[in-house]
Amino acid sequence: MPLLFFFFFFFVTPTLSLNQEGLLLLEAKNQLLPSSSSSLADWNPRDPTPCNWTCVTCNPNTSHVISLSLSSLSLSGPIPSSLCRLPSSLLHLDLSFNNFSASIPPSFSLFPNLRSLNLVENLLNGTIPSFLTNLTTLTFLHLSYNPFLPAPLPSEFGNMTNLQDLSLSGCNLLGPIPASLGKLSNLRNLELTYNSLQGAIPESLISGLTSIVFLELYENSLSGSLPRGAVWNNLTHLEGFDASGNDLTGTIPSELTRLKKLGSLNLFNNNLEGSLPESIVEAESLYELKLFNNSLNGSLPSQLGSNSPLQTLDLSYNNFSGEIPAGLCRRGAMQEIMLIYNSFSGRIPESLGDCRSLMRVRIRNNNISGTVPDAMWGLPHLFLLELDDNSLTGSISTSISGASNMSSLSLSFNMFSGSVPQEIGNLDNLVQFVASHNRLSGRIPTSVVKLSQLGKLVISDNELSGEIPLGISALEKLNDLDLSNNKLDGNIPSELGTLPVLNYLDLSGNLFSGRIPIELQNLNLNLLNLSNNQLSGEIPKEFDNENYKKSFLGNPGLCSSSSVSGLCQNLGEKKKNKIKYDWVFRFIFVLAGIVFVVGVTWFWFKFRSIKKIKKKVMPNMLKWRSFHKLGFSEYEVVKLLSEDNVIGSGASGKVYKVVLSNGEAVAVKKLWGPKNRTTVSEKDGFFEAEVETLGKIRHKNIVRLWCCCNSGDSKLLVYEYMPNGSLADLLHSSKRSLLDWPIRYRIAIDAAEGLSYLHHYCVPPIVHRDVKSHNILLDEDFGAKVADFGVARTFSRVTQGAESMSAIAGSYGYIAPEYAYTLRVNEKSDIYSFGVVILELVSGRAPLDPAYGDKDLVKWVSSTLEQSGEDQVIDPIMDVKYKGEIIKVLNIGLLCTNPLPINRPSMRKVVTMLHEISAIPRTTSGKLSPYYQEEASDNENHHGNTV
Structure with a gap:
């Protein structure tokens, strides 16, 4: 006891x-x-x-x-x-x-x-x-981003009259917005975003929310017109209204735009029409106006921006016309002006030259004329100036020396004249200078060799003369050099062959003479064009083959030692074959005449019968299915498929780049026929999986499938074209230096948000099963999108189980350990693969490499960290000022590649952790600051600005 x-x-x-x-x-x-x-x-x-x-x-x-x-x-x-x-x-x-x-x-x-x-x-x-x-008694209720079963929101929520903050985003809500929510007169914040809500926005919701400050309804399926009239008058506290990414029609209510406290109005990605109400000038608190991707028209109110601290204006992809308002920056706060793809005319307002707060200006594809205000060239915070496809005249001002933050200067397809000023060499941060198809003259400024960050220099189709400046080997980050169709002369500098990442070299259509430097053989070129010059001598051995034939045409003195057709051979060989060629040419000429007459006769009789058969057969052969409103004919795609346009080939088929008659480029994947189809492609139904997955997905970080064709053996998938190819193409090639740390960081966030959408916001959730750097594609501004859903599968969270697969899908180096042994798949497998991608971004290394011995990248990173520390893991070309941030991202990659699936974070958590890293400045709301938002406005499920 x-x-x-x-x-x-x-x-x-x-x-x-x-x-x-x-x-x-x-x-x-x-x-x-x-x-x-x-x-x-x-x-x-x-x-x-x-x-x-x-x-x-x-x-x-x-x-x-x-x-x-x-x-x-x-x-x-x-x-x-x-x-x-x-x-x-x-x-x-x-x-x-x-x-x-x-x-x-x-x-x-x-x-x-x-x-x-x-x-x-x-x-x-x-x-x-x-x-x-x-x-x-609740005043605060947040249930957002849970995989609830699809269902309407109970109307009883309208009885919670003490609520001040209600967040139900990403909750799989269906049906209409309950009108009873209009009874929540104390509500200050209502978030119903990323759902499947349908129908019109109830008038009672607008009129009843008398205390509302932020009303967010974006990324739903709402339709009809916005409520009109006096219903908006009660919203005297409204500071932010966002109904973007819906199917709204009609015009923008003038009662909404005149609200005194309205600071942010986002209605982009809808089907709105009509003009921007004049009453917008009464919104004295307006700092953000995003209306891109609509069908709005007419002129802008002349006083827009004069009475409010406007910072961001994005009206891209509409039909606006008239002049750009002169008072946009009258309050001195304007940071971003995006007006691309409209019909604006007149001149760039002189007042923008005094707008020292400007960071990004995109006015391409309009009808703007006159000269650029002289002071605008030298704005100290301006880092993106895009004026392409207008009718601008005048010269590039010497005041450009003051644009110390300028990163991208794009002036193509205008009428700029005069010389490129020497002062351009002062732009230490310049990464891209594109000024093709203008009237620029004079010599290439010698100061250009001081642009140590320059990756792209395109000044083709101008009237430049003189030689390429000495010292161009200093441009160690130069990837793309296009000086074609000018009047440049002298010898091609041998130092071009020392540029470590040069990938595109076009010097065609000039007056270059002398021999081709053998040093060019040191380059790893995707494109070489030296045609139509005055070069002489023999072609360097590396280029002396049919693959480079078109690179040297139009140089009469240039000879091939290997009898490449279309180029001269050595003199002895020419004399030896002259007589033989004479009689051969005569015989061919006579024979060609006979064939032509017979061919025309035969063709005439066959044409009409073939045309009749084609009319009957074509609709049956090509069974098209579209997933978006198309600006091109599907049948035009078929006509343009040729081997010259092939840009890739894989286990499932060939990929073509097709430039359509409207100027738009698309990527077309043509799947292999039954004889060539691989086992995985055939068994897993690549075509069906890709169509069923991408056809219903709408997200800014998922590649868009425009349409598809299935006619038995002929299967075509037409995607949006991603100009910068895959992450692997850049990261594991000579172009790696283009990916500095801020770009890599944004790629990680973009890809994570795309996967998070698949895992958490799709019903049922989707596992990609082949996440890798080859399947992360990059647009023209290095924005990332997840692609290739041929082996994707849905899974259920209800049982918290994993679905058993009959075979391993994925790529070696990315496959999660448990997947390889158990054939059990859930979202944790994708998270492991994404962790490998993060380690690639941090280290610059491939997932598999003989240098690892019997290890893969994950094991190599772990052992190297233990033995040698972070410095031996981080890509040595990264700027050391980002080291702290890189290590934080590295740690996230290590979490994702934890051997135990239960210890890996969810993709939502990964997104949250990545956003918490301060590699890129953020606003107080936690979103990317406007300075760094580089997402395209024509993407769906997008909450940023036009690039």
């Missing part, structure tokens, strides 16, 4: 000293999956109260628990039911950013005094329960 008392005293009594609230919290901890509760290690049962525990806040007077914040602790399992038995003192409960599963327990309705409930970004399923509306 004494021994029993001893054990009771030392082991039971301390536990009993903990009060009832502490015992309930310990019970809740024990209900979590054991592998996820380590973050609550300081929850000590020997404490009298839980008030000093992690994540617990107590009332200082009563010691009762009033707040429990378990956010971002990777907790998993169902929400512990014991939490719901906490006494009535609990006011705040935050379980956000975890992996809680199952449905919201009904006992949640028992919190009598709960004021805030945050369950954002978990794995909660079932439907959004109506019993939550019993929590009448």
Whole structure:
């Protein structure tokens, strides 16, 4: 008996000293999956109260628990039911950013005094329960980004009249917006984004939300016109309205645009028409106006920007006309002006030359004329100036020396004249200078060799003369050099052959003479064009073959030692064959005449019968299916498929670049026929998987499938064209230096957001199964999109299980360990593969390399970190000023490649962690600052600016 008392005293009594609230919290901890509760290690049962525990806040007077914040602790399992038995003192409960599963327990309705409930970004399923509306004291309710079953929002939510903040984004909501939400007169913030809500925006919602400050309805399927008239007059507190990414029609209500506190208006990616209301000039707080990708027309109000601190204006891809308002920067805050692909005319306002806050100006593809304001060339913060495809005249001003932040200067297809000023050499940050198809004259400035960051120099189709400047070998990051169709002369500098990453070299259509430098053989060129010059001598051995034949045509003195057709051979060989060629040519001429006459006669008789057959057969042969509104004919794609346009070939087929008659480029994948089809392609139904997956996906970081054709053996997939190819193409080639750290960081975020959309916001969720750098494509501004869904599969989170595959899909070096052994697949397999991509971005190394021995990249990074430290892992071409940020991203990659799937973060968590890294400046809202938003406005599911 004494021994029993001893054990009771030392082991039971301390536990009993903990009060009832502490015992309930310990019970809740024990209900979590054991592998996820380590973050609550300081929850000590020997404490009298839980008030000093992690994540617990107590009332200082009563010691009762009033707040429990378990956010971002990777907790998993169902929400512990014991939490719901906490006494009535609990006011705040935050379980956000975890992996809680199952449905919201009904006992949640028992919190009598709960004021805030945050369950954002978990794995909660079932439907959004109506019993939550019993929590009448709630002022804050966030349920966003959980894979709830698709269902309408219960109309009872309109009874929660104390609510001030309601966030239900990404909750798979269907049907119309309940009109009853208009009864929430205390609501200040309403987020219903990334759902499948349909129908019109209820007038009662607009008129009833009298306290609303931010109303966010973007990325749904809302249709019809925006409510009109006096219903907007009650929204006197409205600061932000975002209904972009819907199917809204009609015009923009003037009552909306005149609201005094309206600061941000986003209606892009809709089908709106009509003009921009004149009343927009009365919105004295307006700082952001994004209306791109609509069918708006007419002139802009002349006073736009004069009465408000306008910072961002994006009206791209509309039909606006008239002049650019002179007062856009009158308040001195304007940072971004994006007006591309409209019909604006007149001159660039002189006042923009005084707008020292400007960072990005994109006015390409308009009808702008006159000269660029002299002071505008030298704006100190301007880093992107894009004026292509207008009718601008005048010269590039010497004041450009003041544009110290200029990164991209694009002036093609205008009428600029005069010389390129020497002052351009002062632009230390210039990465791209494109000024083709103008009237520039004079010599290439010698100062251009000081542009150490320059990656692209295109000044083709001008009237430049003189020689290429000496010292061009200093441009170590130069990737693309196009000086074609000018009047340049002299010898081709041998130092061009020392440029380490030069990939495109076009010097055709000039007056270059002398021999071709043999040093050019050192380059790893995708394109070489020296045609139509005055070069002489023999072609260097490396280029003396049919593959480079077109690179040297039009140089009468240039000879081939290997009898390449179309080029002269050595003199002795020419004399020897002259007589033979004479009679051969005569015979060919006579024979060709006979063939021509016979051929024309035969063709005439066959043409009409073939035409009749074609009319009958063509519709049956080509069965097209479109997934977007197309600006081209599908049949035009077929006509333009030729071997000259092949840009890639893989296990599933060939890929062509097709430039259509409207100037648009598309990528066409033509799948192999049955004889050539690989086992994986045939068995997994590549075509069907790609169509079914991409055909229903709309996201800015998923490559768009325009249309497809299935006619038995002929299967075509037509995608948007990505000019910079795949991440692997750049990262593991001589073009690697183009990818500095800010670009790599953005690529990681873009790809992560695309995968997060597949895992968390698609119903059912989608596992890509072949995530790799080859399947991450880059647009012209290095924005990343996930591609190639031929082996993608859907999976269910309801059972929390993994689907069994009959064979391994994926690529060696990227396959998760558990997938290779068990053939079980879920989203954790994609996360591992994405982690490998992160390690590629950080190290610049390929996933497999003989230098690793028997290891892959993941194991090499781990062992190198242990033995030598971070410096030996980080790509040596990265700027050291980013080292701290690179290490943070490296750590995320290591988390994703954890051998145990349960220890890998979700893709939503990966996105959150990446956004928390400060490699790129951000606004106070946590979004990318306008300075660095480089996403294309014609992308769907997009919340940035036009590039």
